[in-house]
Amino acid sequence: MSDFAAAFSNAVSLIVELDAGLAEIVLLSLRVSMSAVFIATLIGLPLGAATAMFRFPGRMSIVVVLNAMMGLPPVVVGLVVYLLLSRAGPFGVMGLLFTPAAMIIAQTVLIFPIIAALTRQVVEDLWEEYAEQLRSLGATPARAMPTLLWDARFSLLTTILAGFGRASAEVGAVMIVGGNIDHVTRVMTTAIALEVSKGDLALALGLGMILISLSLGVTGAAFVMREAARG
Amino acid sequence: MDKTILPLHVADLTFSVGGANLIDGISFALEAGPRTIVLGPNGAGKSLLLRLCHGLIKPSSGEVTWKGANGSDPARHQAMVFQRPVMLRRTVSANVEYALGLRGISHSDRREKIDEVLSRTGLQKFARTPARVLSFGEQQKLALARAWALNPQVLFLDEPTASLDPAGTRAVEQIIAAIHKGGTKIVMTTHDLGQARRLGDEILFLHQGKLIEKTEAQSFFERPASNLGQAFLNGDLLW
Numbered sequence: 001m002s003d004f005a006a007a008f009s010n011a012v013s014l015i016v017e018l019d020a021g022l023a024e025i026v027l028l029s030l031r032v033s034m035s036a037v038f039i040a041t042l043i044g045l046p047l048g049a050a051t052a053m054f055r056f057p058g059r060m061s062i063v064v065v066l067n068a069m070m071g072l073p074p075v076v077v078g079l080v081v082y083l084l085l086s087r088a089g090p091f092g093v094m095g096l097l098f099t100p101a102a103m104i105i106a107q108t109v110l111i112f113p114i115i116a117a118l119t120r121q122v123v124e125d126l127w128e129e130y131a132e133q134l135r136s137l138g139a140t141p142a143r144a145m146p147t148l149l150w151d152a153r154f155s156l157l158t159t160i161l162a163g164f165g166r167a168s169a170e171v172g173a174v175m176i177v178g179g180n181i182d183h184v185t186r187v188m189t190t191a192i193a194l195e196v197s198k199g200d201l202a203l204a205l206g207l208g209m210i211l212i213s214l215s216l217g218v219t220g221a222a223f224v225m226r227e228a229a230r231g
Numbered sequence: 232m233d234k235t236i237l238p239l240h241v242a243d244l245t246f247s248v249g250g251a252n253l254i255d256g257i258s259f260a261l262e263a264g265p266r267t268i269v270l271g272p273n274g275a276g277k278s279l280l281l282r283l284c285h286g287l288i289k290p291s292s293g294e295v296t297w298k299g300a301n302g303s304d305p306a307r308h309q310a311m312v313f314q315r316p317v318m319l320r321r322t323v324s325a326n327v328e329y330a331l332g333l334r335g336i337s338h339s340d341r342r343e344k345i346d347e348v349l350s351r352t353g354l355q356k357f358a359r360t361p362a363r364v365l366s367f368g369e370q371q372k373l374a375l376a377r378a379w380a381l382n383p384q385v386l387f388l389d390e391p392t393a394s395l396d397p398a399g400t401r402a403v404e405q406i407i408a409a410i411h412k413g414g415t416k417i418v419m420t421t422h423d424l425g426q427a428r429r430l431g432d433e434i435l436f437l438h439q440g441k442l443i444e445k446t447e448a449q450s451f452f453e454r455p456a457s458n459l460g461q462a463f464l465n466g467d468l469l470w
Contacts, residue, residue, distance in 0.1 A: 130317055132311075133317035137330045138306060147329070
């Protein structure tokens, strides 16, 4: 119990004092995860909608692979991205390993299947309801796609939040491709892992509480936006 | 209005699923003008026939030809109202605007058209209301307004009042009459004999995927040419 009390006072004092080191870690965490969510949304929404609306060879395989990739272990994604970005790897010349960019790439790979697979399900259901009406009005499937994505916006927001949740919570992938370098690639989850291994449980718990609060804040803000938009 | 795409010629139209002919070798022609009511018991193929004519589904065999189209795209001159209105998640006026946008109507012309159809259907006061908040009857009126805004030469209606109360039904029937008065050909399915009497100029009577008779409305109700038609009017033909 004393650990929790210490952790709590630690967390509070870290926040109240606006600790520069902590702020740096929190901001980098948000930057990495939000960039990954942004890119994964750009890929996942059209990909999910296309697999829902178009019939093309290989469609079923894409659906099965996307569904399977929803459960990708972060460490495996980290390892694969590590191999691709390492000096000897195909993208080694870009020198991205152990930079925030590498972490964004790894998290994007991790969450775009979640966004794409859930989008497919949402859009497929909506397309079934809308298809005849939209075709009657003269919409081609390509023209109907943005309409469906817009009309599914409330469900898709939840989908994107699921992606954000996964990105901000994972530690394996960013640890491997980022390397947890102080002031460069240290994010909240890798910092927590490090503090635990150093035995500073209070600091680790404090960081954990901030991470959970941030997560709650983002989800809550999205919920408020959604309710406001519904009117 | 442009030159009409009518008459519509349907030749030996068949639509089958799993070996069963749900539409079975139907042929007829529809001219501009009279309101056509497609009548028949449940499962006769009324909705399928409308969808085939409107081009939403492809026939297994046979042809649907718009004789007056002369190379222009006949789909641009048609609209359809479904039994269950599909409302986009946006305001009432945005629902109409969306349809106008799809038909390539310029932004400047849309506003006037939207105001016109919303006031004609009594929805003006809901212009900025989210369409999904409307009652079922108002949604169906909006579906009619959306179709009306497109100035279709042919309007297909698939049981548009099947889920409405008497007041809603009357309102929808009045709108359909007004659309017809503007020169639009009405092709509508119903299983409601009273409605068919009120709105029909000619009757296409279907039974089990076959066209049993195509008769002028008054004579169909007075002395149908077929025994099946007589049985249907007597309420003895359930499917």
